[in-house]
Amino acid sequence: xxxxxxxxxxxxxxxxxxxxxxxxxxxxxxLLIKGEPGTGKTMLAKAVADALNKxxxxxxxxxxxxxxEGLYTYDTIQRLYDSQFGGENVDDIxxxxxxxxLGEAFDSDEQVVLLIxxxxxxxxxxxxxxxxxxxxxxxxxxxxxKTVKAKKRPIVIITSNAEKELPDAFLRRCIFHYIDFPNxxxxxxxxxxxxxxxxxxxxxxxxxTFYEIRSYSQLRKKPATSELIDWLNAMMIGGIDPDIIRxxxxxxxxxxxxxxxxxxxxxxxx
Amino acid sequence: MFSKFxxxxxxxxxxxxxxxxxxxxxxxxxxxxxxxLTGFYYVAxxxxxxxxxxxxxxxxxxxxxxxxxxxxxxxxxDRMLEWLDKSEMMELLxxxxxxxLNQQEDLHIDKEDVETKFKDRLKDQDSxxxxxxxxxxxxxxxxxxxxxxxxxxxxxxxxxxxxxxxAVVGARKYKDFRDDKMLDNRxxxxxxxxxxxxxxxxxxxxxxxxINKTIDSTCNNGGYLKIEMERxxxxxxxxxxxxxxxxxxxxxxxxxxxxxxxxxKSNHYKDVKCYYFHNCIYAKMYKTxxxxxxxxxxTEWMFRNIDSDYKVIIVGDAAMAPEEFxxxxxxxxxxxxxxxxxxxxxxxxQHYKKVVWLNPKMxxxxxxxxxVETAVKKIFPMYKLxxxxxxxxxxxxxxx
Numbered sequence: 001x002x003x004x005x006x007x008x009x010x011x012x013x014x015x016x017x018x019x020x021x022x023x024x025x026x027x028x029x030x031l032l033i034k035g036e037p038g039t040g041k042t043m044l045a046k047a048v049a050d051a052l053n054k055x056x057x058x059x060x061x062x063x064x065x066x067x068x069e070g071l072y073t074y075d076t077i078q079r080l081y082d083s084q085f086g087g088e089n090v091d092d093i094x095x096x097x098x099x100x101x102l103g104e105a106f107d108s109d110e111q112v113v114l115l116i117x118x119x120x121x122x123x124x125x126x127x128x129x130x131x132x133x134x135x136x137x138x139x140x141x142x143x144x145x146k147t148v149k150a151k152k153r154p155i156v157i158i159t160s161n162a163e164k165e166l167p168d169a170f171l172r173r174c175i176f177h178y179i180d181f182p183n184x185x186x187x188x189x190x191x192x193x194x195x196x197x198x199x200x201x202x203x204x205x206x207x208x209t210f211y212e213i214r215s216y217s218q219l220r221k222k223p224a225t226s227e228l229i230d231w232l233n234a235m236m237i238g239g240i241d242p243d244i245i246r247x248x249x250x251x252x253x254x255x256x257x258x259x260x261x262x263x264x265x266x267x268x269x270x
Numbered sequence: 271m272f273s274k275f276x277x278x279x280x281x282x283x284x285x286x287x288x289x290x291x292x293x294x295x296x297x298x299x300x301x302x303x304x305x306x307l308t309g310f311y312y313v314a315x316x317x318x319x320x321x322x323x324x325x326x327x328x329x330x331x332x333x334x335x336x337x338x339x340x341x342x343x344x345x346x347x348d349r350m351l352e353w354l355d356k357s358e359m360m361e362l363l364x365x366x367x368x369x370x371l372n373q374q375e376d377l378h379i380d381k382e383d384v385e386t387k388f389k390d391r392l393k394d395q396d397s398x399x400x401x402x403x404x405x406x407x408x409x410x411x412x413x414x415x416x417x418x419x420x421x422x423x424x425x426x427x428x429x430x431x432x433x434x435x436x437a438v439v440g441a442r443k444y445k446d447f448r449d450d451k452m453l454d455n456r457x458x459x460x461x462x463x464x465x466x467x468x469x470x471x472x473x474x475x476x477x478x479x480x481i482n483k484t485i486d487s488t489c490n491n492g493g494y495l496k497i498e499m500e501r502x503x504x505x506x507x508x509x510x511x512x513x514x515x516x517x518x519x520x521x522x523x524x525x526x527x528x529x530x531x532x533x534x535k536s537n538h539y540k541d542v543k544c545y546y547f548h549n550c551i552y553a554k555m556y557k558t559x560x561x562x563x564x565x566x567x568x569t570e571w572m573f574r575n576i577d578s579d580y581k582v583i584i585v586g587d588a589a590m591a592p593e594e595f596x597x598x599x600x601x602x603x604x605x606x607x608x609x610x611x612x613x614x615x616x617x618x619x620q621h622y623k624k625v626v627w628l629n630p631k632m633x634x635x636x637x638x639x640x641x642v643e644t645a646v647k648k649i650f651p652m653y654k655l656x657x658x659x660x661x662x663x664x665x666x667x668x669x670x
Contacts, residue, residue: 019309020316023302027293027317034322076489084493162460171320172287178322 011040011047012190020177021048027175030116030134030156032166035179038224040190041159044179045115048157055112057154059101061122067129070102070116071139072148094144102133103148111152120160127170135173182225184211194229195236202242206232209246213255216268223255231255275335279318282331286318293317307336323657459532461657464664465507465539465581478502504540509533510576510622511544512551514586515559522630525655526585543576549590550600551614553607563604569614570607573621581667582618582625584650588643589631595642615649626663630655 005021007013013021021044024031033041049056059070075096082090089095099107105114119127133139137150158174160166182190184207191203210231214222223231234251244250249265256262279286294317303309311332319328476499483498490496511533513526533542545555545567554566594600595611609617619625627650633640646652651666653659 016312019304019312023297023313023316026300026302027297029293032320076486080489080493166320168285172290174320175316176320177316178325 005048005051007047010050010193011043012186012193013044013047014180014182014186017044017177017179020175024157024175025155028153030158030174032171032174032176033157033159033179034162034176036181036222036224037161038226039179039181040225041179042115042117045113045117045157045159048155049113052113052155054155055108055110056115057101057105057108057112058115058117060117061119061126063121063123065122065126067126067133068100070100070130071133072097072099072103072141074098074143094146097141097144099148102130103139105154105156106137106139106148106150108154109151112154114154114156116156116158118161119158120162120166124167128167131169131173181214187225187228190225191229191232195232198232198236199242202235202240202245203232205242205245206235209249210255212246213265216264219256219261219264220258221256221261227255275314275331278331278335279328282327282334284319284324284327284331290318461660461664462532463538464661465509465667476501505538507539508541508577508580509539509543510580510582511542512555512582512584512586513544513546513559514584515546515548515556515561517549518587518589519630522587522655525630529585529655541580543580545572547586548603549586549594550611551584551618552601552611553605553609553614561603566604569617573617578622580622582622583663583667584625584627585630585655586627587629587631588627588646588652589640590642592641595645612645612649615646619649624667625650626666627652628655628660628663629653632659 005013005018005025007018021031033044035041045058046056048054074093075098079090079093079096081087101114105112134156137153138147140147187207188203191198191207206228210223210228213219231251231254234254235245238250240250252262252265256265276286276291294314297303297313297317298310303313314332315325315328319325478500480498480500483500484496487496487498488494511530513530515526519526530544533539533544545557546559546561547555548561551569553569555569555572556562556566558565590611591600594602598606598608598610600606600611607614627646629643629652632652632654633643638644643652651663653663653666
């Protein structure tokens with residue numbers, strides 16, 4: 001295979017995940033990534049782009065984002081302004097068409113990696129509005145009567161936090177991958193790439209405590225990879241003695257963000 | 271190609287579409303599965319399953335179809351196809367294997383038996399143990415422990431390896447994601463988000479200035495101001511929550527508490543009203559879950575003051591004696607108001623357009639031994655209080 005994704009120096013992917021990425025690329029379908037917050041969904045796209053040495057375009061979705069914005073926008077105000085003050089090229093509408101992220105990805109001469117981040121933040125109908133564009137990799141600009149077609153089919157990675165259900169028609173067109181929370185072994189590998197100069201003892205004690213905390217079922221928000229890494233960094237900077245980690249839980253605020261959860265942990269650890 | 275798998279998936283309740291199936295076939299013909307069963311497992315799952323709540327169903331179907339293919343060597347695809355044609359043989363081999371394993375140690379694959387022995391052995395054992403065939407440990411042939419070769423044994427903790435598809439499938443580690451399990455708070459909240467009806471879709475006056483449209487129209491109008499108005503976009507759903515409290519509902523207190531919290535956190539409703547009842551709805555509705563006499567409102571007052579366009583969610587187990595439901599003096603805690611419980615429920619149904627009943631311990635299908643539950647089901651659509659049930663109930667509330 002010409003394009004093949006493997007773990008990079010900064011991103012450790014499970015075999016399962018690598019296979020999903022490669023399947024999606026081979027079948028030229030968008031890859032939909034779901035998983036607990038903090039398991040590296042957004043990081044994945046960057047890693048894929050780095051591994052394949054391609055440019056990464058990120059389209060961050062917010063609750064107000066409309067599908068149209070990803071394709072193109074027509075700047076009517078600029079045009080009106082220009083017409084009143086005698087700007088150039090006012091006749092040429094294409095001058096006022098600005099491509100969105102999806103448009104940019106289609107228009108690029110080289111294949112790019114397009115990350116549509118947190119698609120579930122948008123309106124319920126949002127994914128449906130992109131069905132044709134993601135399937136055919138083209139869209140039509142009404143104002144200029146032109147079709148923008150992908151020169152090189154971009155690799156599309158979509159992340160979702162499952163805040164909303166995505167429509168079936170959209171799901172059927174995707175390759176789906178659920179990022180499991182990494183087990184201790186994989187996690188050690190991940191941590192070492194981010195915090196390379198960590199002491200073995202500190203790592204071991206911290207990891208044991210971390211997985212113990214995660215096993216408490218009463219927690220409302222379980223700490224995830226990104227919290228663990230922040231926590232380890234904090235403890236290293238603070239020069240914490242590894243032996244007291246389990247007992248004293250230094251900097252636990254980095255790991256646990258909710259008052260109720262802190263309460264639970266204090267009770268369990270004592 | 272291996273259409274048996276397709277139908278098994280369907281039979282397990284996975285909604286696999288033909289286009290996804292064709293994609294899978296394309297993937298296999300491209301050799302994406304790397305001719306290993308594990309590879310095939312991941313390829314098939316990534317293409318066919320679009321929700322982690324369905325992983326468990328997929329695992330079960332996969333196991334049913336490919337059980338018996340143990341080794342994970344190259345060129346498994348051809349053999350896989352062969353297996354599927356001769357599934358009886360596969361069963362046979364499986365039996366044989368089982369027999370052999372049982373011979374190794376006179377154990378019968380009987381769950382209780384295995385469990386007792388497991389406990390006994392746990393008592394005897396006091397150190398870590400890997401690779402043998404008696405003690406509990408890893409990679410051994412005894413029935414206990416993990417990563418072992420015995421079928422039908424007990425798996426002790428640990429996470430699955432990536433070596434074999436069956437290590438993954440067998441562990442059923444996605445069991446907790448199944449959506450017919452009981453819910454937690456966040457899932458409740460997600461389900462309640464379904465209850466939305468934007469006022470922009472209703473027939474009300476356009477009272478808000480639509481800035482974007484105004485700008486567009488003005489520009490199209492050659493710079494002369496042209497105002498565009500639109501309907502305010504707000505959730506117009508009003509909710510009336512009626513909860514059974516006390517008695518047989520006590521085991522579900524935590525669940526109901528979560529449900530209640532979820533509704534209050536989903537602050538996008540136009541209005542939420544909440545009242546309590548004991549066993550069945552009679553002449554009075556209590557204001558607090560303690561259901562203390564006196565601290566109540568007349569049910570008729572509720573009908574008068576809470577409009578019929580409120581959507582009503584009743585939560586209760588509908589578990590009561592038939593006389594509590596059918597008798598005019600069946601309410602042993604408060605006044606009956608001259609009507610039977612059944613008649614009160616019918617009145618409620620008459621008054622409110624949309625009512626659903628959520629039941630935390632509903633019997634599946636017909637349950638003649640729960641006479642009242644069956645009767646209530648005839649009056650209101652009843653759903654079990656699970657992710658699936660709640661979602662169905664929300665859809666029911668939203669459809670016209």
